[in-house]
Amino acid sequence: xxxxxxxxxxxxxxxxxxxxxxxxxxxxxxxxxxxxxxxxxxxxxxxxxxxxxxxxxxxxxxxxxxxxxxxxxxxxxxxxxxxxxxxxxxxxxxxxxxxxxxxxxxxxxxx
Amino acid sequence: xxxxxxxxxxxxxxxxxxxxxxxxxxxxxxxxxxxxxxxxxxxxxxxxxxxxxxxxxxxxxxxxxxxxxxxxxxxxxxxxxxxxxxxxxxxxxxxxxxxxxxxxxxxxxxxx
Numbered sequence: 001x002x003x004x005x006x007x008x009x010x011x012x013x014x015x016x017x018x019x020x021x022x023x024x025x026x027x028x029x030x031x032x033x034x035x036x037x038x039x040x041x042x043x044x045x046x047x048x049x050x051x052x053x054x055x056x057x058x059x060x061x062x063x064x065x066x067x068x069x070x071x072x073x074x075x076x077x078x079x080x081x082x083x084x085x086x087x088x089x090x091x092x093x094x095x096x097x098x099x100x101x102x103x104x105x106x107x108x109x110x111x
Numbered sequence: 112x113x114x115x116x117x118x119x120x121x122x123x124x125x126x127x128x129x130x131x132x133x134x135x136x137x138x139x140x141x142x143x144x145x146x147x148x149x150x151x152x153x154x155x156x157x158x159x160x161x162x163x164x165x166x167x168x169x170x171x172x173x174x175x176x177x178x179x180x181x182x183x184x185x186x187x188x189x190x191x192x193x194x195x196x197x198x199x200x201x202x203x204x205x206x207x208x209x210x211x212x213x214x215x216x217x218x219x220x221x222x223x
Contacts, residue, residue: 008151034211043115043202043214044154089153096167098144099204099212101153 008087010106019077023090023102028071030092034099035064035075037086044089047075077107085109113137115215117203123221124193131189132218136205143186144212145178146202147171154202154214160186161208190220198222 013019025033031052036044050057050064050073057064063076073090087106091099116135124130136143142161146154157176158168162183172178175194180186190197200219204212 036214041216043117043204043216046211046213049211091153097142098156098159098167098169099146099154100156104153 008104008106010108012108012110013080015080015082015109015111017080019075019080019084019107021075021077021088021105021107023073023075023105025071025073025090025092025102026100027092027094028068030094030100032093033064033066033073034091034093035062035073036089036091036101037084038089038104039086047088080107080109082109082111115203115205115213117201117215117218119218120216121219121221123223125223126193126195128193129189129191130193130220131187132201132203132220134186134188134203134205134215136184136186136203137213138184140205140207140213141183142206142208142212143180144204144206145186145188146204146214148200148202148217149198157188193220193222195222 034049035047038044048059048064055066061078065074087104089104090102118133144159145157148154157172158178160180175191178188200217202217204214206212
């Protein structure tokens with residue numbers, strides 16, 4: 001399939017290591033944030049979300065941290081696996097209910 | 112699998128032709144969204160529906176674009192008189208109000 005994001009920032013990690021993907025959002029009024037994973041030729045896949053009244057939320061192998069002071073969001077993936085290789089997008093929502101996507105990050109996992 | 116379904120997956124057409132894409136959302140979702148994604152970019156919002164009502168349209172949605180959701184279930188996105196710049200991946204997402212949007216795998220449009 002066609003690659004998503006040919007010139008995106010890239011994070012390369014070794015299998016088994018932890019990954020941290022960062023995102024800066026633009027609108028201080030945004031109150032809901034979502035991380036998506038996108039594999040080549042596929043649509044974005046929901047990973048985890050967080051609302052602005054929280055600063056941390058954990059899922060299975062993933063943790064999202066929200067710092068509203070500096071408008072920063074991060075996604076931590078524990079024990080990164082080859083199947084985690086993809087482009088990762090953060091997205092914000094304010095009162096308009098439309099997703100505003102940030103610049104994606106390509107995660108490459110090598111053995 | 113009862114995820115969001117989009118058809119066709121790929122569409123190749125000549126400049127100036129009309130194209131129509133279909134999206135079938137997750138059945139219990141009342142909101143349906145259309146986005147467009149070009150290479151190296153995140154998806155950009157085009158329009159969205161709550162049930163059959165179209166609530167918001169982006170300025171990206173020129174008058175050549177029209178979207179419908181006649182019965183509050185599936186939706187269609189039509190592009191008339193296609194142009195080279197319309198080449199992109201067209202993504203559909205659905206959600207229940209206040210919940211995460213879930214995406215289909217998109218329709219990739221190529222204009223010759």
